[in-house]
Amino acid sequence: MDFFDIVVSILGSTVRLTIPLLFTALAGLFSERAGVFDIGLEGKMLAAAFASACVAYVTANPWLGLFAGIAVSILFSLTHGFAVITNRGNQIVSGVALNFIAAGLTVVLGQAWFGQGGRTPQLAGGGRFTPITLPGVDLVRDIPFIGPLYANVISGHNILTYLAFLAVPLSWWVLYRTRFGLRLRAVGENPGAVDTAGISVTWMRYRAVIVAGFLCGFSGAYLAIAQSAAFIANMSAGKGYIALAALIFAKWKPVPVMFACLLFGFLDAVANFMQGKSVPLIGEVPVQIFQALPYILTCVLLAGFIGVAKPPKAGGVAYSKER
Secondary structure: OOHHHHHHHHHHHHHHHHHHHHHHHHHHHHHHHOOOOOOOHHHHHHHHHHHHHHHHHHHOOHHHHHHHHHHHHHHHHHHHHHHHHHOOOOHHHHHHHHHHHHHHHHHHHHHHHHOOOOOOOOOOHHHOOOOEOOOOHHHHOOOOOHHHHHHHHHOOEOHHHHHHHHHHHHHHHHHHHOHHHHHHHHHHHOHHHHHHOOOOHHHHHHHHHHHHHHHHHHHHHHHHHHHOOOOOOOOOOOHHHHHHHHHHHOOOOHHHHHHHHHHHHHHHHHHHHHOOOEEOOOEEOOHHHHHHHHHHHHHHHHHHHOOOOOOOOOOOOOOOOOO
16 A cells, blocks of 8 residues: 555545544534533433434434434433523533433443443444445546545545535534524623523523534434444543534634544544554554544643633523523
């Protein structure tokens, strides 16, 4: 395998590994722009992955699995909303609690229902989203540079991959070009002013967490019935926290969020490629070192190497209507 083939392989893997981060980071973007910090992205992703795998296995229909994942993720979001919006609870504590609930409940239910140690049975081909070959692949495959990039990096992914990248400009348009987006951002910056204008802060924040749950449903479904063919215990493996880091790194803006997720996905792809490889002057590096690289980068970036990242001014603050 020559150098260009290696690059193409890593880039294709980068795209696949970026998708769950991108859906989840966009989910956090809507929630936190409305002033609701959501540490529970990890839990929603994991719960959605479990639900989508279960339903896809029973029905052999990936679309029903996706809808189930979205429904469960929205249910988790509404639980978080009820705790922190209606009852004005601590947003960090609520999110962490949801993560623990999802991590434990998916394993318990998986063992009870399928008896496979917390995982679901393997999905048949018809029960998961399969790769799509874009038009013209055979015509350009043999063209130097362009052909392999189009055939192996742009083409050959499942439909959720393309929906994830379409969600980026759509999120930008919703946030910056619609009345809903304007009000959502205002709620995150100055909820008192929004309330004075006669707009319900509570309803706006609930809508934001529902959107977050919707997008996390896509993320979980991608993990279980697109990237993989079953649910595995704790298969999210901290991706929700990495998505939060990407969100902070991108300073709560949709397009930078995409590039931040691509950066983390690229590092993860390089780590996978380097497993078992020898490094010049060092020799073979333990696989755990490469597996830890995305998390190390997360800590490094959040330690202050991204400049000042100012969250929405009302972020994390429960709002009480003035009387």
